[in-house]
Amino acid sequence: xxPPLDTRLSFENLRRRFGRLSVLEGVSGEVxxxxxxxxxxxxxxxxxxxxxxxxxxxxxxxxxxxxxxxxRVLETDERRRRVGYVxxxxxxxxxxxxxxxxxxxxxxxxxxxxxxxxxLRRLELPTDRMAGALSSGMRQRLRWGWAMLHxxxxxxxxxxxxxxxxxxxxxxxxxxYEHLDQGGLAVVANPSSLEIxxxxxxxxxGR
Amino acid sequence: xxxxxSSWAAEVAAVFVKEWRCEFRTRYxxxxxxxxxxxxxxxxxxxxxxxxxxxxxxxxxxxVLLWLILxxxxxxxxxxxxxxxEESQTxxxxxxxATPSALFCGKLLYCLTLVMALELLVxxxxxxxxxxxxxxxxLLAAVLAAGGYxxxxxxxxxxxxxxxxxxxxxxxxxxxxxxxxxxxxLVVELTRTAVAGGIGDMGSTAGVVLPxxxxxxxxxxxxxxxxxxxxxxx
Amino acid sequence: xKTLLAWLLWxxxxxxxxxxxxYAPGAAENFQVPTSYRILFFHVPMAWASFAxxxxxAVWSVLYLRSRNPRHDLAAAAAxxxxxxxxxxxxxxxxxxxxxxxxxxxxxxxxxxxxxVSLLFYGAYLALRGAVDDPExxxxxxxxxxILGLVVTPFLYWIVPRITFSLHPEPxxxxxxxxxxxxxxxxxxxxxxxxxxxxxxxxxxxxxxxLVLAERKSAGGDQGYGA
Numbered sequence: 001x002x003p004p005l006d007t008r009l010s011f012e013n014l015r016r017r018f019g020r021l022s023v024l025e026g027v028s029g030e031v032x033x034x035x036x037x038x039x040x041x042x043x044x045x046x047x048x049x050x051x052x053x054x055x056x057x058x059x060x061x062x063x064x065x066x067x068x069x070x071x072r073v074l075e076t077d078e079r080r081r082r083v084g085y086v087x088x089x090x091x092x093x094x095x096x097x098x099x100x101x102x103x104x105x106x107x108x109x110x111x112x113x114x115x116x117x118x119x120l121r122r123l124e125l126p127t128d129r130m131a132g133a134l135s136s137g138m139r140q141r142l143r144w145g146w147a148m149l150h151x152x153x154x155x156x157x158x159x160x161x162x163x164x165x166x167x168x169x170x171x172x173x174x175x176x177y178e179h180l181d182q183g184g185l186a187v188v189a190n191p192s193s194l195e196i197x198x199x200x201x202x203x204x205x206g207r
Numbered sequence: 208x209x210x211x212x213s214s215w216a217a218e219v220a221a222v223f224v225k226e227w228r229c230e231f232r233t234r235y236x237x238x239x240x241x242x243x244x245x246x247x248x249x250x251x252x253x254x255x256x257x258x259x260x261x262x263x264x265x266x267x268x269x270x271v272l273l274w275l276i277l278x279x280x281x282x283x284x285x286x287x288x289x290x291x292x293e294e295s296q297t298x299x300x301x302x303x304x305a306t307p308s309a310l311f312c313g314k315l316l317y318c319l320t321l322v323m324a325l326e327l328l329v330x331x332x333x334x335x336x337x338x339x340x341x342x343x344x345x346l347l348a349a350v351l352a353a354g355g356y357x358x359x360x361x362x363x364x365x366x367x368x369x370x371x372x373x374x375x376x377x378x379x380x381x382x383x384x385x386x387x388x389x390x391x392x393l394v395v396e397l398t399r400t401a402v403a404g405g406i407g408d409m410g411s412t413a414g415v416v417l418p419x420x421x422x423x424x425x426x427x428x429x430x431x432x433x434x435x436x437x438x439x440x441x
Numbered sequence: 442x443k444t445l446l447a448w449l450l451w452x453x454x455x456x457x458x459x460x461x462x463x464y465a466p467g468a469a470e471n472f473q474v475p476t477s478y479r480i481l482f483f484h485v486p487m488a489w490a491s492f493a494x495x496x497x498x499a500v501w502s503v504l505y506l507r508s509r510n511p512r513h514d515l516a517a518a519a520a521x522x523x524x525x526x527x528x529x530x531x532x533x534x535x536x537x538x539x540x541x542x543x544x545x546x547x548x549x550x551x552x553x554x555x556x557x558v559s560l561l562f563y564g565a566y567l568a569l570r571g572a573v574d575d576p577e578x579x580x581x582x583x584x585x586x587x588i589l590g591l592v593v594t595p596f597l598y599w600i601v602p603r604i605t606f607s608l609h610p611e612p613x614x615x616x617x618x619x620x621x622x623x624x625x626x627x628x629x630x631x632x633x634x635x636x637x638x639x640x641x642x643x644x645x646x647x648x649x650x651x652l653v654l655a656e657r658k659s660a661g662g663d664q665g666y667g668a
Contacts, residue, residue: 058441083303089296091296092297093229105300108305371573385565427589
């Protein structure tokens with residue numbers, strides 16, 4: 001990953017409701033190079049919703065999100081394609097192998113699959129198995145490989161260590177720290193009681 | 208070709224290849240289309256065939272039936288192109304990785320090849336079972352091509368819309384019919400002309416109607432390219 | 442001010458109704474059943490109002506996609522709802538008149554057919570809205586469909602007249618009908634058209650405000666619809 005000159009994510013006063021339920025009520029925050037923003041809160045407090053808004057998968061009702069790379073503010077469409085996103089509801093094609101999945105998405109992202117495959121090698125995921133035949137822990141590793149494929153500067157991680165065994169968790173955490181060391185940004189929502197060192201900022205959601 | 212343009216084309220190709228690769232491994236769409244088409248075909252020909260429609264009536268009625276078979280087969284098998292993405296939750300990954308226009312064109316190409324395959328399968332069998340002679344096969348081929356494209360592009364866009372709604376099955380038919388009706392009227396008119404030869408109903412000629420069909424195709428294509436990003440992303 | 446305009450509108454419509462029955466002549470030439478022509482004063486403007494609903498929904502849909510202001514989306518929905526209402530009324534009055542004039546309720550005449558197809562479209566649009574829960578998603582999907590509908594419908598105006606046989610009295614019921622109709626009749630028709638157009642916009646304004654309030658209520662608070 002090229003040394004990031006100035007990559008910064010900031011969001012202000014985000015609001016989102018679903019029907020009567022107000023899930024985000026004026027959430028603000030920011031994160032810069034090498035920083036990790038931890039989002040905490042009980043179930044249903046809007047952590048996933050916040051990450052979806054930051055990823056561009058959901059439009060907030062109110063508020064602004066500003067993501068800059070190299071002193072240029074990216075539009076939502078651009079931001080959406082630049083982030084690396086891990087979430088429980090993200091699935092890849094079960095009729096394709098892990099390698100085929102990464103190759104397909106690499107072509108969409110106009111890059112090569114090498115780094116994604118390298119990540120999978122590090123996570124010890126066999127790439128020739130159908131994605132549909134993977135266990136839940138292996139699927140989580142595949143999600144990481146997919147998310148890192150295009151060497152994103154911003155990682156949005158929703159339950160990133162879900163279903164992983166101890167070695168898997170250690171390996172993915174290593175990837176995250178490496179990302180931060182290289183100047184990347186990360187926003188993490190982790191409802192479990194896992195400790196994450198290196199937390200720079202914290203947001204607490206919930207009533 | 209400049210690097211960026213070839214990458215867009217490469218994206219389209221990647222989507223197209225992925226669709227067919229997944230399709231070959233599951234055969235879902237092909238099976239649905241073929242099964243539906245043949246069932247409708249058999250029902251139609253068994254009800255009509257033995258009575259032996261008079262040539263004059265046949266050239267008026269049978270083109271309608273052909274296109275209805277194609278239309279309903281498409282409605283049975285095509286929406287899956289987008290509905291499946293939403294249901295298996297692969298749409299999220301696509302939203303984050305793909306350029307909307309490339310995705311639309313890739314899906315469109317896939318749907319187009321499905322429709323063409325369907326037409327290739329259905330038309331000869333239909334013509335044979337109904338003993339329907341065709342005066343201008345060239346015109347018929349042109350109508351099937353342009354009309355098939357119209358079916359594909361309209362259905363692809365509507366499929367993208369309903370994939371994000373509830374009650375997708377019925378909703379596709381409800382939404383696509385008003386959009387596809389002009390197309391159907393045009394292709395039926397042209398098919399009747401191709402079957403009967405010479406000038407079609409009400410004094411219209413292929414020279415007048417075929418350009419309208421092409422214009423419809425072009426209009427819906429442009430509308431699709433412009434509206435798909437809005438439909439696909441928030 | 443608004444109340445004054447509303448009263449003026451009602452007065453105008455009342456005048457039109459009076460004129461239709463008492464000012465306009467008892468019978469008109471160019472019609473099979475000359476005394477039945479009065480329905481024209483209501484049927485034609487209602488058909489145009491329905492059409493206005495269709496165009497309006499596309500316009501508001503484009504506005505919505507540019508501004509992402511939920512009010513524009515609800516205005517589009519209101520336009521379709523009213524388009525459907527006026528369209529059904531126009532179809533029914535048209536069918537009644539057709540029965541009297543030509544003996545059949547339905548004739549597959551191009552205008553009848555086009556009106557029917559647009560009713561299908563309105564129904565489809567409203568069905569789509571009913572099938573999406575999230576307001577933001579509903580708004581942009583509906584907007585896209587409305588615009589698609591507008592792109593596709595002009596083709597019907599070329600195709601349908603070619604394939605159907607027209608019973609609609611063309612020389613009488615077009616914009617230049619004045620040369621064929623007596624000036625009294627055309628005056629009342631014009632007044633009725635103005636009245637119905639104004640009625641459409643008045644109802645549209647009311648309906649949009651109703652939809653905004655309903656949306657606000659179901660969301661339990663201000664959603665930025667105020668502006």
